Amino acid sequence: MTTPVTWTKRWTFILAAAGSAVGLGNIWKFPYIAGENGGGAFIAVYLLCILAIGIPTMMAEAMLGKAGRANPIVAIRKLSLNDGKSNAWSWLGGLGIVTGIMIIMFYSVVGGWALDYVAQSATGAYANANPELTKANFAALLDSKTTQIIGHTLFILLNVVVIGFGVRRGIGIASEILMPLLILILLVLVGYAAVNGDIQGALAFMFNVDFSALSGEAIIVAMGHAFFTLSIGMGSIMVYGAYMPENACVGRSVLTIAAMDTAIALLAGLAIYPLVLGNGLEPGAGPGLMFETLPLAFGNMPGGLIFGTAFFLLISIAALTSAISLLEPAVAWMEQLCIKRWISTSIIGVIAWVGGLASIYSSDVFNFLDYATANIMLPLGGFIIAIFAGWVLRRVTVRKHLSSISMTTFNTWYIAIRFLAPIGIIVVFINGILGA
Numbered sequence: 001m002t003t004p005v006t007w008t009k010r011w012t013f014i015l016a017a018a019g020s021a022v023g024l025g026n027i028w029k030f031p032y033i034a035g036e037n038g039g040g041a042f043i044a045v046y047l048l049c050i051l052a053i054g055i056p057t058m059m060a061e062a063m064l065g066k067a068g069r070a071n072p073i074v075a076i077r078k079l080s081l082n083d084g085k086s087n088a089w090s091w092l093g094g095l096g097i098v099t100g101i102m103i104i105m106f107y108s109v110v111g112g113w114a115l116d117y118v119a120q121s122a123t124g125a126y127a128n129a130n131p132e133l134t135k136a137n138f139a140a141l142l143d144s145k146t147t148q149i150i151g152h153t154l155f156i157l158l159n160v161v162v163i164g165f166g167v168r169r170g171i172g173i174a175s176e177i178l179m180p181l182l183i184l185i186l187l188v189l190v191g192y193a194a195v196n197g198d199i200q201g202a203l204a205f206m207f208n209v210d211f212s213a214l215s216g217e218a219i220i221v222a223m224g225h226a227f228f229t230l231s232i233g234m235g236s237i238m239v240y241g242a243y244m245p246e247n248a249c250v251g252r253s254v255l256t257i258a259a260m261d262t263a264i265a266l267l268a269g270l271a272i273y274p275l276v277l278g279n280g281l282e283p284g285a286g287p288g289l290m291f292e293t294l295p296l297a298f299g300n301m302p303g304g305l306i307f308g309t310a311f312f313l314l315i316s317i318a319a320l321t322s323a324i325s326l327l328e329p330a331v332a333w334m335e336q337l338c339i340k341r342w343i344s345t346s347i348i349g350v351i352a353w354v355g356g357l358a359s360i361y362s363s364d365v366f367n368f369l370d371y372a373t374a375n376i377m378l379p380l381g382g383f384i385i386a387i388f389a390g391w392v393l394r395r396v397t398v399r400k401h402l403s404s405i406s407m408t409t410f411n412t413w414y415i416a417i418r419f420l421a422p423i424g425i426i427v428v429f430i431n432g433i434l435g436a
């Protein structure tokens, strides 16, 4: 049973879902929002949300896709009707489509920054860098609308080509090689940062937990990021779940992906904060954090030109595999309307491109899209998924589609999806709104 086809099938979901989960969220976003929100306590809440809300919701989402065997709208409709429930639940798919397109409108801008840094690295733009130079480089990029537009356009084009040609399988298989490489370079960076930066300070920053310093707002951001980084709450994981072979284990796959995703985010933090603290930079520097600090390492380490170029290339590819999954629900939906793949992909590409221009010209638009999607729309989508899987579908239906996990695991998950996840989401929201 080791023919390549069987093997690919067994791994399709893990590869695709890991490709979706691991992206800019882990390496670009996590370190800067954790930095802005004070470090340790924020990271503790983020980890708690991954465990208590993220993993159960991701299992539910993958299960719904696997059970419905179609794009989110059709899958949910099918499952509702089978259990004699209203097909209005399929609006969840509509929410996911809108959320995905809104995310891509700022995500592709950052993808464009990463592409620009591939070029900067390859041409030695930050050789022997010091903090002044790396800050100036990033500021120059933000100032040059043209450079940002080129990067963003290129990023959208890459998406359209990959989705239009339908070569996602190729990308999935490529990620199998690229992901370990990315982890390897991150480890080299962590090693470099440990020797040349302030590792003690970084460990204290990341793991000293002082909940008293944590605002209600920070808790919302931590939960929102748990959704964002796992790609849950909008149908990406559901779409990929539909590719799962009948006998694949949802539970084990989801745990593997969540563990990998979390490990990569923490490694990114361990690479970035020692450099930040060792060079007198600010952890709360905002979206430029990764771009202002990692070049300090690449610019000064032996072989940095090659490492830096490879790193930003790998980040760009990781961003691409995430972006593809953001567009997937929309493409799948249009496909169902019998619109040709090329045409639907191009239409969505143009919409995303225009939105990206708005994000380039206005940081308010950029911030709004980021905030509204990660902190409101994804948790809302996750809430509906939890209610649908935990309360709307019949228990026997759900159990049938999660049959490969043990009864104890199932019961634990069932409690988590019925109570822990939805109540957790509500509590975090109320807490944030009351400004506690």
Ligand code: PHE
Binding pocket: 020, 021, 022, 023, 024, 025, 026, 103, 227, 228, 229, 230, 231, 232, 234, 236, 322, 323, 325, 326
């Ligand atoms: N998880 C991706 C990242 O961390 C972003 C993403 C969010 C992808 C939601 C799909 C759905 O970069």
